[in-house]
Amino acid sequence: MKQTIFIIGLGLIGGSLALGLKRKDGLTIVGYDSNENSLVTAKKLGVIDEIASNMEDAAQQADIIVFATPVSITIDLMKLLPTWKLKENVIITDTGSTKNEIMNAAEVLKHFGITFIGGHPMAGSHKSGIGAARAYLFENAYYMLTPFVDEAEENLKRLKDILLVTKAKLVEISAQEHDHMTATVSHFPHLIAASLVHQLSEENKSFPFTKQLAAGGFRDITRIASSNPIMWRDITMQNRQEISNQLQLWTEEMLRLKHLIEKADQKDIEEYFAQAKQIRDDLPIAQGALYSVYDLYVDVPDYAGVISEVIGYLAKEDISITNLRIVETREDIFGILVISFQSMEDRAKAVKCIATHTSFDTYIA
Numbered sequence: 001m002k003q004t005i006f007i008i009g010l011g012l013i014g015g016s017l018a019l020g021l022k023r024k025d026g027l028t029i030v031g032y033d034s035n036e037n038s039l040v041t042a043k044k045l046g047v048i049d050e051i052a053s054n055m056e057d058a059a060q061q062a063d064i065i066v067f068a069t070p071v072s073i074t075i076d077l078m079k080l081l082p083t084w085k086l087k088e089n090v091i092i093t094d095t096g097s098t099k100n101e102i103m104n105a106a107e108v109l110k111h112f113g114i115t116f117i118g119g120h121p122m123a124g125s126h127k128s129g130i131g132a133a134r135a136y137l138f139e140n141a142y143y144m145l146t147p148f149v150d151e152a153e154e155n156l157k158r159l160k161d162i163l164l165v166t167k168a169k170l171v172e173i174s175a176q177e178h179d180h181m182t183a184t185v186s187h188f189p190h191l192i193a194a195s196l197v198h199q200l201s202e203e204n205k206s207f208p209f210t211k212q213l214a215a216g217g218f219r220d221i222t223r224i225a226s227s228n229p230i231m232w233r234d235i236t237m238q239n240r241q242e243i244s245n246q247l248q249l250w251t252e253e254m255l256r257l258k259h260l261i262e263k264a265d266q267k268d269i270e271e272y273f274a275q276a277k278q279i280r281d282d283l284p285i286a287q288g289a290l291y292s293v294y295d296l297y298v299d300v301p302d303y304a305g306v307i308s309e310v311i312g313y314l315a316k317e318d319i320s321i322t323n324l325r326i327v328e329t330r331e332d333i334f335g336i337l338v339i340s341f342q343s344m345e346d347r348a349k350a351v352k353c354i355a356t357h358t359s360f361d362t363y364i365a
């Protein structure tokens with residue numbers, strides 16, 4: 001069946017969804033963005049089939065409308081829907097990181113007979129904009145749907161059939177559960193990352209060399225502090241109660257930790273780290289990892305040309321990489337080269353390839 005999908009907001013998520021959906025025949029992807037540059041780039045890169053010069057006109061032609069805008073904008077735009085002449089069977093959805101306030105806004109639409117099914121792909125990155133969009137972004141990632149409990153099965157099936165093209169794993173939950181769990185694994189960690197960066201900045205005033213020392217661990221734990229501030233302002237505003245609850249729990253945990261340190265009990269301190277390591281090591285990697293990159297750590301000796309040598313072996317076997325970085329380079333110890341892949345399969349091939357051609361150890365974090 002031919003269908004027109006209208007995506008509003010062509011940044012990282014809207015662009016990735018468009019690219020993911022383009023793999024299915026019979027779908028026409030129409031896009032709109034308030035930023036003219038993003039719109040033109042999306043068309044030029046082939047992310048969308050057609051540019052919508054006017055939101056209302058494009059919405060009237062659409063079978064599915066997706067809001068992939070910052071969550072505050074999504075709520076503003078949802079208010080316009082009852083004033084537009086939409087197709088009778090149109091399904092509206094969104095990709096926002098919060099769901100409670102969006103589903104509250106959707107209650108209003110329900111009174112106008114407009115179908116809205118909330119959505120949130122649990123994949124993304126600290127990058128934003130159309131240039132960061134990738135067709136495979138949602139592959140294997142959880143994609144949460146928050147339909148009203150009385151939503152017609154037929155509508156849900158229609159939306160799921162489309163979204164499954166992205167190869168995401170669709171999960172239905174309530175908006176409340178969604179906002180509670182994402183506060184724990186996504187929203188609150190962004191506050192921690194931002195606060196650690198602020199703490200470094202303060203320290204740096206008295207000890208100006210500190211920043212230079214901010215190497216692997218600090219960079220890993222604060223990567224998400226480089227995310228789009230407008231997006232995170234909106235998420236924090238919309239989920240502030242759950243985030244505040246997490247902050248309370250964290251504060252209590254920090255006090256417990258402070259007590260542990262002041263007691264100076266080696267055994268307890270070791271146990272604290274050991275338990276955390278165990279839990280962290282047991283986290284499912286491909287399923288539910290928010291940032292779905294597949295990193296491989298390679299212990300490479302520090303000699304000229306070693307990196308191009310490793311990359312050369314991978315290239316010869318046609319294993320494509322998405323990123324490359326060095327987390328430690330010191331003369332006396334091995335350097336750790338981190339290679340990122342698009343999929344687990346590519347990473348597994350790389351492990352074999354490196355083992356065949358070198359004696360370097362490889363690790364998966």
Ligand SMILES: NC(=O)C1=CN([C@@H]2O[C@H](COP(=O)(O)OP(=O)(O)OC[C@H]3O[C@@H](n4cnc5c(N)ncnc54)[C@H](O)[C@@H]3O)[C@@H](O)[C@H]2O)C=CC1
Nearest residue numbers: 009011012013033034035068069071096097124125128129
């Ligand atoms: N960045 C991430 O990793 C993830 C983000 N999300 C959610 O997806 C949504 C989009 O996020 P991103 O794509 O990362 O943001 P982005 O900043 O890359 O893209 C948002 C796009 O919306 C456009 N926009 C802003 N106001 C608009 C308006 N009034 N009309 C039309 N377009 C407008 C912007 O120009 C921009 O191109 C947000 O609600 C976010 O919470 C969900 C999962 C992951």
Ligand SMILES: O=C(O)C(=O)Cc1ccc(O)cc1
Nearest residue numbers: 097122123124125126290291
């Ligand atoms: O870069 C990361 O690890 C993220 O945290 C990406 C992300 C951002 C927002 C979401 O709602 C879901 C995923």
